[in-house]
Amino acid sequence: MTMYNRVQPEFLSFGAEVKRLRKAAGFSQQTLADLVNVTRSYIAQVESGRTRCRREFAVRLDRALKSGTTLVEVWDELLESIKSDKYPEFFANFPKAEQSADMLRSYEDRVVYGLLQNEAYARVLLNDEEAVKSRIKRQEILYRNPPPSIIAVMDETVLYREVGGKVVMREQLERLLELSEMENVSVQVAPVRYIRNVWATFTIATLPDQRQVVYTAKAYGGETSTSPPHVAFVNKAMATLQAEALNVRDTRELIRKVIKERWT
Structure with a gap:
């Protein structure tokens, strides 16, 4: 154990x-x-x-x-x-690890990473007002002192997948640009191609004592794990994703281009 x-x-x-x-x-x-x-x-x-x-x-x-x-x-x-935990059972332990983390690294292939979503975007995805409030409250860690390091890699299709209409998408991508300028936040876009050993979205929380907790999304919800093989596998996948993804400056340029060409 x-x-x-x-x-x-x-x-x-x-x-x-x-x-x-x-x-x-x-x-x-x-x-x-x-x-x-x-x-x-x-x-x-x-x-x-x-x-x-x-x-x-x-x-x-x-x-x-x-x-x-x-x-x-x-x-x-x-x-x-x-x-009374407001999170789904399968997610129950991870938000607490998230709040304690020194570093959070995440990969998303369909929607913007939850900690980087604005309220309008989150409201389209979630069907419960309490769930929206909980998601926005989670984002308070971005501004704590000292804040955790946030590294978010997202599939390029996230920028093009319409959630809530043009206005919502434009404001959400503008929010991504704003957050990406924060010293503790890095946003990268992975190109649309097969990347070896990347099978699902995930987040890795590194705790102050360097232990790691992994949350991986699945069809029925998700799974929180501290198993060394699971942690090692997801760390390897994250390293591969970051190597394949655009750097943070080129990512910003792509986001600006997508805003202009698709969501304006």
């Missing part, structure tokens, strides 16, 4: 937020431990998601880190997500 399978994703996400705020404050684990009267090893366990602290401890952490009610709110939200 992998360590990820032994750690509840909710606690892993909470721990990642504690670690982010601690580093932003310039504190070592020992400094924070002294401020909240616990051992350094306990702070390490909280940050790695290996222990479930009480809400009162989240209050103490917020006070020590001068983070307002940030950690209390995160803790309340995570507890709520345990009781």
